[in-house]
Amino acid sequence: MVLEFLFEYASSSLVYDKVLSRVLEKSEPEGRLVKTDTQIKLYVEAEDSDELEKFANDLSLELPHSIFLRNTEVNVVDAMPDNDFVLPLVDKPALSFCPSCLSKVLDETSEDYYNPFSECDVCGYGSDGKRGNYKSLFEQIASTISSGAVVMVNTFYGEYYLGKLDAKCNYVSFDVLSYDLATISKYTNVTKYETVALGAIEKPLIGLKTNLKFKIDFEEVEEELLRFKLADDFILYLTMVELHKLGVDCVFITKDKMAHGSELLIADFKETMEPIECVVGERNIIILGGDKGLPKFELTNEVVIPYIGTFNSVIKEHDFSEKTVVGLNMSKDYHNNILVYGKKFGLIEYLSFKSEYSSVAEIFKAIIDTNETGKKLLTNYKNEYTELYEKVSLITFEEKELNIYKIWGIISIVLGYSNTNDIYKSADKLENNAKSFLGTKGPRIDYKLQNINSKVYLDPLMVIRTAMTFKLAGVDSLCLSYGVVESFVEFLSGQLDEIKQNMSNDVVVASGSLLGNKHLFSKLDKEVSINHELYFNKELPVDGINIRYGGNELLHT
Numbered sequence: 001m002v003l004e005f006l007f008e009y010a011s012s013s014l015v016y017d018k019v020l021s022r023v024l025e026k027s028e029p030e031g032r033l034v035k036t037d038t039q040i041k042l043y044v045e046a047e048d049s050d051e052l053e054k055f056a057n058d059l060s061l062e063l064p065h066s067i068f069l070r071n072t073e074v075n076v077v078d079a080m081p082d083n084d085f086v087l088p089l090v091d092k093p094a095l096s097f098c099p100s101c102l103s104k105v106l107d108e109t110s111e112d113y114y115n116p117f118s119e120c121d122v123c124g125y126g127s128d129g130k131r132g133n134y135k136s137l138f139e140q141i142a143s144t145i146s147s148g149a150v151v152m153v154n155t156f157y158g159e160y161y162l163g164k165l166d167a168k169c170n171y172v173s174f175d176v177l178s179y180d181l182a183t184i185s186k187y188t189n190v191t192k193y194e195t196v197a198l199g200a201i202e203k204p205l206i207g208l209k210t211n212l213k214f215k216i217d218f219e220e221v222e223e224e225l226l227r228f229k230l231a232d233d234f235i236l237y238l239t240m241v242e243l244h245k246l247g248v249d250c251v252f253i254t255k256d257k258m259a260h261g262s263e264l265l266i267a268d269f270k271e272t273m274e275p276i277e278c279v280v281g282e283r284n285i286i287i288l289g290g291d292k293g294l295p296k297f298e299l300t301n302e303v304v305i306p307y308i309g310t311f312n313s314v315i316k317e318h319d320f321s322e323k324t325v326v327g328l329n330m331s332k333d334y335h336n337n338i339l340v341y342g343k344k345f346g347l348i349e350y351l352s353f354k355s356e357y358s359s360v361a362e363i364f365k366a367i368i369d370t371n372e373t374g375k376k377l378l379t380n381y382k383n384e385y386t387e388l389y390e391k392v393s394l395i396t397f398e399e400k401e402l403n404i405y406k407i408w409g410i411i412s413i414v415l416g417y418s419n420t421n422d423i424y425k426s427a428d429k430l431e432n433n434a435k436s437f438l439g440t441k442g443p444r445i446d447y448k449l450q451n452i453n454s455k456v457y458l459d460p461l462m463v464i465r466t467a468m469t470f471k472l473a474g475v476d477s478l479c480l481s482y483g484v485v486e487s488f489v490e491f492l493s494g495q496l497d498e499i500k501q502n503m504s505n506d507v508v509v510a511s512g513s514l515l516g517n518k519h520l521f522s523k524l525d526k527e528v529s530i531n532h533e534l535y536f537n538k539e540l541p542v543d544g545i546n547i548r549y550g551g552n553e554l555l556h557t
């Protein structure tokens with residue numbers, strides 16, 4: 001009998017390729033690997049079904065989950081394939097430990113017991129160091145942290161500070177390092193899809209709403225959304241194992257320099273890398289930022305055009321150059337649009353989200369000038385919220401060009417949700433409101449199009465106007481913020497359906513840091529997928545170039 005194990009696996013890191021080859025080498029039944037761009041198939045042949053069952057068991061013990069794994073299947077097939085796959089010789093990416101190295105490090109009888117330098121051809125950071133049993137060192141470090149002190153730690157990818165979650169955290173920006181998935185689930189509203197991703201070999205950071213509360217010295221600050229992760233190298237892992245024994249299951253981890261009581265500097269990192277951060281939907285996972293373990297990104301002219309964003313990189317990653325592709329370009333920082341690419345007609349900007357207003361007063365005036373209803377709305381708003389009206393009327397923006405995120409920021413300011421004049425922070429407040437909403441439906445905000453010089457634009461005034469109308473009608477801030485985000489996804493979904501009718505496009509690709517809004521991403525992932533084949537960047541951050549290369553110089557290219 002021949003069994004075919006199929007893995008839909010979209011990574012160039014060769015983790016699965018190597019683990020599968022390794023399992024095959026050791027296995028009794030004879031086997032073969034076949035690989036395409038998006039799939040790896042492993043075939044094994046044996047007379048005896050017990051032998052195949054044992055093989056499947058061994059495989060499941062050795063094979064880590066990966067965020068790049070989409071689907072697995074096992075099928076019975078007629079015969080073994082003829083061709084055989086040869087592992088290409090490439091450098092291994094910097095990667096957290098694999099299951100088989102982990103079991104060695106935890107095995108008292110192994111010579112790698114408590115040896116943080118354990119690694120294999122699949123996993124690890126390629127770091128040199130004196131192998132050995134470092135148990136007592138990790139015990140000391142854990143006890144220092146447990147007693148309340150901060151410890152400076154060299155991981156295999158950079159210098160960090162760890163400590164208990166308490167008042168100290170208020171002075172640094174930090175993430176939460178957890179002992180296990182159960183701890184994360186205890187303190188957050190993590191979904192099952194996020195749980196699976198957190199446990200994957202890439203060990204990504206995921207932003208989660210948490211009920212963790214810390215003592216705060218000077219003012220009441222609510223840390224609602226924090227990024228969580230599990231240990232992604234043996235230095236952090238063994239520290240957490242020892243901390244767990246002392247009853248500490250999560251600590252803060254930060255790069256911000258802090259006064260510290262002790263140091264753990266045995267790891268010698270070759271290069272500083274940023275752990276990746278993911279947003280996880282039901283069907284897709286996107287990488288929001290970071291570079292650890294990802295293929296090196298080549299900066300070429302085609303991907304640095306801000307008007308196109310990362311559209312080209314998604315096309316390239318998925319090899320869509322022969323297809324008609326619609327692209328949603330949704331950056332928080334840069335120009336937003338819907339692009340259509342086809343081999344026959346090239347690249348078209350189908351719809352632009354650009355608008356230019358330099359102050360709230362200018363927006364108010366434009367609303368008044370639109371029509372009688374607009375004039376009435378402003379009068380009502382002014383009468384009802386006189387103080388707010390006077391305050392926000394003075395606010396000016398430095399931004400030359402507004403995009404969706406910045407319009408949300410203006411809405412947040414005009415509705416009085418934000419106590420700052422900063423557009424980004426205000427938009428962030430609106431996003432957080434939407435995340436905190438517990439209902440399932442918000443008010444319908446009007447995202448409408450307008451023609452200017454025969455080009456199609458989103459009308460930002462209508463969006464702001466409807467939001468103001470709902471505030472006057474007494475809709476609460478969480479529900480209304482939810483409506484602003486939800487209606488936008490519904491608008492996009494409608495636009496995509498219309499474009500498909502006109503352009504008969506094959507696929508839709510979405511990119512840009514706005515996808516980091518979990519609510520927006522999950523809804524888009526779910527709803528747009530009904531009528532379209534929806535794709536995101538595979539291994540590159542959604543705003544990739546901006547995050548990794550500092551961004552601003554790209555605007556001048």
Ligand SMILES: [Zn+2]
Pocket residue numbers: 097098099100101102119120121122123124
């Ligand atoms: Zn390993």
